[in-house]
Amino acid sequence: SAKAAGTGVRVFGNDVDRDDAPGRLSLVSQLGSAIEAGELTVHYQPITDVRRGMTDRLEALVRWEHPTLGRIGPSDFVPMAEQTDLIGPLTARVIDEALRDCAGWIRDGHDVGVAINVSARVLHDLRFPVVLADAARLAQLPPSAITLEITENSVLREPGRAARVLAELRALGVRVSVDDFGTGFSSLSSLRDLPLDELKIDRRFVGAILEDTDDEIIVRTVVALASQMGLSTVAEGAETSAIADRLLELGCDVLQGFHLARPMPALAVGEWLTNRPRVVVLDPAPVGLSP
Ligand code: C2E
Ligand code: MG
Ligand code: MG
């Protein structure tokens, strides 16, 4: 995800060979018109409470269906959108589509919500709560069906202002989750002062929990911290059944990852929710988290 000043470097140089730089440059210049032309689509990945066997919500993940380059993933254009004013229209586009899609699933009888990734600029926009409330009204979706995923770093620019925006969002009934938790620069005191509902453990800690005891300790500690603070936990990157089982043992019940489902186009979601696979829990007893 976007790491502020670092992203320009990553997009224009660094891991990209020099010959590719002009291509990247023209990609930036195409993004504005691509948003207007409707080339952005939203895919959805289920976030499932495995113990209850329920899909709680789906995360909206943007893709760019480029007319000549094919599908481009968000890591290749969201960071550069965040460096410009384009993140505003991009986010508005994702919100409109995601709220309408979610309202449709609920109308079809599914008890699900939607999670939306929100960047720093948007989080510091004092108009954002009203814009989101309007979008929800238009889509006929209760705001309580919406979770916003923010990163630790996204509140750092002006923490007071971001906290005010978050408080207004939560007053609407929106839930707030800290994405990529543990990879940013927030302090525990700034976390304590923010109105939050959930910590989302980044998949770089999850991927190796079976082999790496340090990562396992991190997951265990985040789960304990969240529970002490009255927050819930989600783990992303539950790629295999073995990882999912271990996460359950560590006290993390709500999972997202390729083992449960990959991101899918909106049209596939209804069928997936109807025929959602039964998740087999091998060891239903959580291990004790106390020392
Ligand atoms: P994120 O919010 O942390 O989203 C989770 C990413 O992990 C997604 O990548 C998802 O496809 C991937 N993932 C989920 N489960 C697994 C797994 O089991 N294994 C592996 N290897 N990967 C898994 P994606 O869709 O490429 O998105 C990358 C990032 O782009 C997101 O990370 C988020 O930071 C950003 N992003 C995506 N859509 C939006 C958007 O609409 N707005 C903003 N501001 N950022 C977005
Ligand atoms: Mg996310
Ligand atoms: Mg994440």
Ligand code: MG
């Ligand atoms: Mg992540």
